[in-house]
Amino acid sequence: MSKYIVPMEIPKYCSNCPFGHLRYQFHFWTREAMFDPIDEKLNKPDTYGYVCNIDFSENGKYTKVMRAKLKENVKKPKWCKLKVVE
Secondary structure, eight states, X not given: OOOBOOSSOOOSBGGGOTTEEEEEEEOXXXXXXXXXXXXXXXXXXXXXXXXXXXXXXXXSSOOOOEXXXXXXXXXXXXXXXXXXXX
């Protein structure tokens, strides 16, 4: 299992992480809910989702989408590979 060390404070949210990448953003009025081909979960209206470039680097593809309601931060998942250096 790889660990990634960055010379900065570890972000608390994927939406503030340099390794995070915006996957989608649906405003309430734009589209119906649809399944995301990455994780086969529903992308609901009034939400947005991020993918992790570390996930892509390790697996050769994105495998997870982290979602949140618009105007909220995407919480860092427990499986995040970024670790604090002491």
